[in-house]
Amino acid sequence: MDLGISGKTAVVTGAGRGIGLAITQALAAEGVRVVGASRTITPELEKAAAATVAVDLSTRDGAAAVVEQAIAAVGGIDFLVNNVGGCDPDKLSLGGFLDSGDEQWQAVFELNLFSAVWTTRAALPSILERKGAIVNISSVSARVPAGSPVGYAEAKAALTQLSKRLSEELAPRGVRVNTVSPGVVASSLWTDPNGIGGKLAAASGLSHEDLLAKLPALCGTSSGRLTEPEEVADLVAFLLSERAANIHGADHVIDGGALKTA
Ligand SMILES: NC(=O)c1ccc[n+]([C@@H]2O[C@H](COP(=O)([O-])OP(=O)(O)OC[C@H]3O[C@@H](n4cnc5c(N)ncnc54)[C@H](OP(=O)(O)O)[C@@H]3O)[C@@H](O)[C@H]2O)c1
Numbered sequence: 001m002d003l004g005i006s007g008k009t010a011v012v013t014g015a016g017r018g019i020g021l022a023i024t025q026a027l028a029a030e031g032v033r034v035v036g037a038s039r040t041i042t043p044e045l046e047k048a049a050a051a052t053v054a055v056d057l058s059t060r061d062g063a064a065a066v067v068e069q070a071i072a073a074v075g076g077i078d079f080l081v082n083n084v085g086g087c088d089p090d091k092l093s094l095g096g097f098l099d100s101g102d103e104q105w106q107a108v109f110e111l112n113l114f115s116a117v118w119t120t121r122a123a124l125p126s127i128l129e130r131k132g133a134i135v136n137i138s139s140v141s142a143r144v145p146a147g148s149p150v151g152y153a154e155a156k157a158a159l160t161q162l163s164k165r166l167s168e169e170l171a172p173r174g175v176r177v178n179t180v181s182p183g184v185v186a187s188s189l190w191t192d193p194n195g196i197g198g199k200l201a202a203a204s205g206l207s208h209e210d211l212l213a214k215l216p217a218l219c220g221t222s223s224g225r226l227t228e229p230e231e232v233a234d235l236v237a238f239l240l241s242e243r244a245a246n247i248h249g250a251d252h253v254i255d256g257g258a259l260k261t262a
Contacts, residue, residue, distance in 0.1 A: 003241035006031030008132075009074040010240070011066060013057050013119060014084030015049065016042045018187030019137060022229035023081055024048045026237045032079070035070035050074055057084045058110040063118035071126060078132040079240045080123045082116035085137060085156070086189055089199045092149050100150035112155035116162065124175075131174035133240045136163045137232075138181045140255050149196075156181075160251055167249030176248050178239045183255025184219050186212075186226040222257025 010027050014020040015036030024036045025048045036049035037057060045052055051073035055062040070077060087108050093099045116136055127134065138160045145153030160179050167177040184190060190197035193208050201211035216225050235254055238244055253259055 001243065003030050003237060003243060005079075005237070005241050008032050008078040009050075009070075009076060010034045010079035010081065011037065011070045011077055011119070011123060012049075012081045012083055013037050013063075013066070013115065014086075015052075016040045016045050018189060019182070019185060019229045019232050020081075020083040021045055021048070022233035023083060023236050026230065026233035027079070027240070030237055030241075033074045035066070035073055037066040037070075038084075057115045057119070058107070060114075060118045063115055064122045066119060067122035067126075070123075076130055077123050077126040078130050080120065080127060080132070080134045081137065081236060081240075082119055082134070082159075083137040084115050085112040085139075085159075087111070087149055087152055087196065089194065089196045092196070092199070094149060094200065094203050097150055104149070105151045108149070108151035109155045109158075112152065113158045113162070116159055120166065124170075127175055128170070128173060133176040133244075134163075134166065134178075135236050135239050136160070136177070136179050137236075138163070138179045138251070140181050140183045140253060140259050142181060143259065143261075163251070164249050171248045176239075176244070178244075178247060178249065179251040180232060180235055180239065181251055181253045181255075182227055182232050183221065183253070183258040184215055184226050185229055185232060187229050190215070190226075216256065219255075219258045220260065221255065225256060227254055227256055 015024045016038030028048045033050035037053040041052045139156045141148040141153040142156035142160045163179040201208040
């Protein structure tokens with residue numbers, strides 16, 4: 001299927017590894033010139049992206065700098081993928097509400113919500129000019145908060161709502177905004193022993209390997225497996241493309257059937 005996006009430009013945040021890297025690679029394979037922004041610029045990102053920006057996206061200045069440098073590098077922005085998110089495993093409490101202080105709430109909201117607000121605000125004039133599209137990477141946790149670190153589901157719920165608000169405002173002006181909500185994805189967030197996966201395994205008394213093996217069942221997937229980053233990336237590429245020209249303001253779940261509501 002020709003997605004009809006060759007020659008377009010994109011900014012992908014959190015593009016160094018995991019889902020963001022897969023999105024960068026999928027878009028590049030379709031002929032999109034991608035500016036990949038991440039804290040760490042990996043060799044894989046260097047290879048796939050037209051330009052990279054090393055940046056802390058949890059700050060307003062960082063988010064604005066990405067857009068400025070992207071426009072300088074590729075001339076303007078057709079597509080924005082607000083992918084950066086998650087939580088810093090070293091600063092994260094896995095306890096309940098009373099174990100999680102303001103610092104955690106603030107850090108999680110800065111990375112999962114405000115980064116998207118700041119990046120979108122900076123990129124929007126260019127996206128409006130080009131009648132482009134935005135995809136925000138939320139999570140099924142936005143709908144089923146139990147189990148996720150305190151603050152994460154709440155920030156993702158706000159991000160999903162932000163997509164809808166933006167879509168309502170921007171669709172009449174020719175810009176499409178959609179959300180992609182993955183369930184557990186086999187990205188470095190889970191597979192890295194030093195990431196959240198490793199930390200959760202230690203907290204539950206399982207080896208990291210055991211936790212990964214049990215995750216599909218623990219999450220209630222119907223397919224019996226986790227989603228691969230490349231599968232999320234294909235969905236994002238489709239949503240940005242001409243093939244999705246009348247898809248506006250929708251939340252697209254990709255979770256192997258883990259979510260049990262219709
Ligand atoms: N994996 C899942 O199961 C899952 C499920 C639902 C939703 N999601 C969402 O999908 C998105 C991507 O997750 P992922 O699993 O691909 O994560 P990941 O494997 O941990 O990769 C995160 C990427 O973002 C970068 N990053 C993190 N904090 C940053 C910051 N402050 N400034 C700039 N870059 C930063 C990381 O750079 P470094 O290498 O420097 O850390 C890395 O390149 C997130 O929004 C997450 O909430 C993930």
